Amino acid sequence: MAKRVLVVDDAIFMRMKLKDILEKNGFEVVAEAQNGIEAIEKYKAERPDLVTMDITMPEMDGITALKEIKKIDPNAKVIMCSAMGQQSMVMEAIQSGAIDFIVKPFDVDRVSQSLSKL
Amino acid sequence: MDDNSKYKELFFEETEEYLQLLNDNMLRIEQNINDISSLEEMFRAAHTLKGMAATMGYKSMTDLTHRMESLLGLLKSGESFEDNNIINLIFRCLDKLTEIVEDLRNNKDDTYVNDLIEELEQIINKDKVIKNTKKESDLTEFKLSDTDENVIKSAYEKGYNAFVIDITVDDGCLLKGPRAYLVINNLEKIGDVIYTNPDAQSIENGEYDKKFRLILLTKENIEDIKEKIENISEIEDVDILEIQPNYTSETNKNSETAKTQNKKDNNKPETKLTSNNNLNQSIRVDIQKLDSFMNLVSELVIYRTRLEDVAKRTDISDIDEPLSHVARITSELQDLVLKIRMQPVSVVFNRFPRMVRDLSKELNKKINLVIEGEETELDRTVVSELSEPLIHLIRNAADHGIEPLNKRKALNKPEEGIIKLNAYQEGNRVIIVVSDDGGGINIEAIKETAKNRGINTDNLTDEDLLQLIFDQGFSTAKEITDVSGRGVGMDVVKQKINSLGGSIEVISETNKGTSFIIKLPLTLSIIQALLVKIGGETFAIPLGIIEKVIKIKDNDILKSQLSELYMYREKAVPVVRVNEKLGLNGSKENEHLILTLLGDQYYGLIVDELIGQQEIVIKKLNGILGKMKEYLGATILGNGDITLILDVGSICMR
Numbered sequence: 001m002a003k004r005v006l007v008v009d010d011a012i013f014m015r016m017k018l019k020d021i022l023e024k025n026g027f028e029v030v031a032e033a034q035n036g037i038e039a040i041e042k043y044k045a046e047r048p049d050l051v052t053m054d055i056t057m058p059e060m061d062g063i064t065a066l067k068e069i070k071k072i073d074p075n076a077k078v079i080m081c082s083a084m085g086q087q088s089m090v091m092e093a094i095q096s097g098a099i100d101f102i103v104k105p106f107d108v109d110r111v112s113q114s115l116s117k118l
Numbered sequence: 119m120d121d122n123s124k125y126k127e128l129f130f131e132e133t134e135e136y137l138q139l140l141n142d143n144m145l146r147i148e149q150n151i152n153d154i155s156s157l158e159e160m161f162r163a164a165h166t167l168k169g170m171a172a173t174m175g176y177k178s179m180t181d182l183t184h185r186m187e188s189l190l191g192l193l194k195s196g197e198s199f200e201d202n203n204i205i206n207l208i209f210r211c212l213d214k215l216t217e218i219v220e221d222l223r224n225n226k227d228d229t230y231v232n233d234l235i236e237e238l239e240q241i242i243n244k245d246k247v248i249k250n251t252k253k254e255s256d257l258t259e260f261k262l263s264d265t266d267e268n269v270i271k272s273a274y275e276k277g278y279n280a281f282v283i284d285i286t287v288d289d290g291c292l293l294k295g296p297r298a299y300l301v302i303n304n305l306e307k308i309g310d311v312i313y314t315n316p317d318a319q320s321i322e323n324g325e326y327d328k329k330f331r332l333i334l335l336t337k338e339n340i341e342d343i344k345e346k347i348e349n350i351s352e353i354e355d356v357d358i359l360e361i362q363p364n365y366t367s368e369t370n371k372n373s374e375t376a377k378t379q380n381k382k383d384n385n386k387p388e389t390k391l392t393s394n395n396n397l398n399q400s401i402r403v404d405i406q407k408l409d410s411f412m413n414l415v416s417e418l419v420i421y422r423t424r425l426e427d428v429a430k431r432t433d434i435s436d437i438d439e440p441l442s443h444v445a446r447i448t449s450e451l452q453d454l455v456l457k458i459r460m461q462p463v464s465v466v467f468n469r470f471p472r473m474v475r476d477l478s479k480e481l482n483k484k485i486n487l488v489i490e491g492e493e494t495e496l497d498r499t500v501v502s503e504l505s506e507p508l509i510h511l512i513r514n515a516a517d518h519g520i521e522p523l524n525k526r527k528a529l530n531k532p533e534e535g536i537i538k539l540n541a542y543q544e545g546n547r548v549i550i551v552v553s554d555d556g557g558g559i560n561i562e563a564i565k566e567t568a569k570n571r572g573i574n575t576d577n578l579t580d581e582d583l584l585q586l587i588f589d590q591g592f593s594t595a596k597e598i599t600d601v602s603g604r605g606v607g608m609d610v611v612k613q614k615i616n617s618l619g620g621s622i623e624v625i626s627e628t629n630k631g632t633s634f635i636i637k638l639p640l641t642l643s644i645i646q647a648l649l650v651k652i653g654g655e656t657f658a659i660p661l662g663i664i665e666k667v668i669k670i671k672d673n674d675i676l677k678s679q680l681s682e683l684y685m686y687r688e689k690a691v692p693v694v695r696v697n698e699k700l701g702l703n704g705s706k707e708n709e710h711l712i713l714t715l716l717g718d719q720y721y722g723l724i725v726d727e728l729i730g731q732q733e734i735v736i737k738k739l740n741g742i743l744g745k746m747k748e749y750l751g752a753t754i755l756g757n758g759d760i761t762l763i764l765d766v767g768s769i770c771m772r
Binding site: 086 | 290292293295296299300303322323324349350351352
């Protein structure tokens with residue numbers, strides 16, 4: 001059975017790209033969210049196996065959303081999507097329980113490799 | 119390529135600051151080779167300069183700063199300075215950088231740096247070569263500190279195994295810091311990471327090439343550990359070696375027992391560079407705009423004073439309150455504008471330590487430069503014009519003033535000669551003194567040179583002879599050294615200082631030393647002044663130098679054969695009748711004595727009458743009027759009258 005994924009990013013274009021990569025690797029995108037608050041709502045509703053979380057978003061950023069989701073489900077698997085130069089935020093995410101991170105702009109192969117290790 | 123021209127000024131400004139920092143730090147390190155924090159600051163500065171140069175596309179500068187960064191990095195990790203060879207090399211690099219910046223300002227980006235780069239590469243790569251041959255035996259030949267060994271030993275006793283793990287990240291890994299952090303984080307779930315190479319902070323900053331190393335204490339076995347790490351993305355290779363209990367090692371002076379557990383605090387310790395960054399929270403303003411601003415404010419002050427005058431005369435009480443607000447606000451405006459234009463002399467002084475160091479090496483003398491009062495402030499145009507004359511004076515002091523080592527020994531003087539640079543404010547002037555404890559100016563040599571130039575020296579006192587050095591072409595130095603002695607110096611110095619509205623004097627004593635005293639106006643300023651009447655005319659005296667105003671009677675003044683004195687706090691103060699100095703007839707009705715302090719000497723000025731205190735704007739006098747030493751300038755009073763401002767120093771010293 002395909003793993004179920006929640007894709008979180010404020011840019012529609014990014015969500016599209018990521019969805020393509022995920023589906024190519026055999027994942028099923030069950031929901032999308034455009035900010036941290038929506039991410040938490042959709043997580044509670046869908047309980048996906050995996051979340052891809054953008055860091056910079058309006059309303060609520062990815063790190064805060066990660067922490068809230070971890071409170072709901074300590075075993076939640078969240079991958080952070082970061083840009084160059086967000087070292088410290090990525091590290092904060094890792095401290096807060098993110099299991100991995102991928103760097104934008106997305107390299108299809110690298111993302112696939114990352115997903116294959118889950 | 120982006121249009122970087124709008125960043126140019128900012129680039130140059132920042133680069134100068136970093137260059138200054140590099141020079142200062144290198145001087146510090148030269149005095150104390152163990153100064154690690156200065157070394158680290160230098161490393162960061164070189165790194166930043168490299169980034170800036172690369173962004174602007176300046177090739178020579180990028181290439182040079184890149185190598186400098188590498189060299190400083192090596193020195194930071196313990197490479198030795200090899201008895202000053204490297205120190206001199208770095209100083210040469212800094213000089214070359216200054217040259218490059220000059221060229222860049224003139225739109226030239228082709229400064230020759232190849233020789234210097236070759237030298238740098240030789241040192242940098244020598245190290246790399248050695249490191250490369252060590253590569254194969256990397257894992258079996260590393261060294262642990264004593265502390266690490268003890269931790270491992272006691273861990274064994276508790277049933278833990280110790281593994282040294284080398285992790286190589288993918289070529290394409292972009293965020294190396296977080297990637298390594300992820301690895302360490304995961305490993306800490308199954309044990310303790312007690313050692314990392316490089317240190318924890320560097321790893322978190324991604325400051326490693328592709329490989330980093332750690333020592334893990336855990337109860338897991340080697341296969342499970344390997345699998346756990348390989349399961350992390352962007353990891354290319356994992357090498358694990360178990361450390362046996364009876365492993366012996368030598369202490370590695372470079373190893374660190376970095377506990378990587380407390381990584382929450384990513385704050386770097388406060389460094390001087392952050393205070394440097396505060397300097398950048400400023401904006402650049404066109405000097406001409408500032409000048410216009412100044413002029414407008416000064417005119418505002420004049421007309422405010424006139425308004426106050428009118429208000430007094432016409433007695434409209436309604437006008438008083440708003441007028442007092444206007445007065446307060448214009449005062450604040452004045453202060454602000456003056457402050458904006460002021461700069462500490464340190465801006466000019468701070469290049470001198472390096473200059474004196476180079477000079478003392480060049481001349482083979484021991485010279486110490488002592489700087490005092492570098493926070494003293496001056497108008498910025500004055501400050502920037504000061505540097506050339508000061509350079510000349512200091513060079514002279516080093517070259518001609520300070521005697522060679524054996525001569526100093528013969529005279530029982532300390533081996534190290536002292537050049538002192540002192541700046542302080544006196545009234546509305548700034549005094550800068552350049553003095554040395556050397557041999558003094560050779561009066562006989564001056565007499566010789568004067569005679570050779572056809573000047574009759576018979577009736578000249580020693581002081582008069584000294585003044586001759588300010589004449590054009592007058593150099594008594596027998597050899598023209600590289601440093602000074604071309605005979606074009608002192609007259610140019612005097613001219614420059616005069617053009618700034620200042621004056622220069624020289625005092626010298628054989629075998630004791632020489633002092634040059636430069637007096638400069640603070641600004642085209644707005645000052646508080648005391649208005650007085652002398653000989654029926656109104657004059658202004660700057661309030662800053664006035665200690666006390668005393669109404670006197672004739673017998674308060676003690677008359678001696680040559681002079682008049684006034685007793686103040688048991689000291690005899692010379693009395694100056696200003697009307698006589700100005701060629702006016704005095705009136706004895708309401709005589710007052712104005713006690714002034716110039717430097718550390720009191721003078722008592724006799725004036726006919728006091729008028730009152732007032733804020734005035736000093737307008738400089740031009741042309742022939744400007745040559746009159748007795749006056750600092752003139753001002754326009756509230757009633758529209760023009761009043762001359764007395765230069766008390768000149769009046770008293772004549």
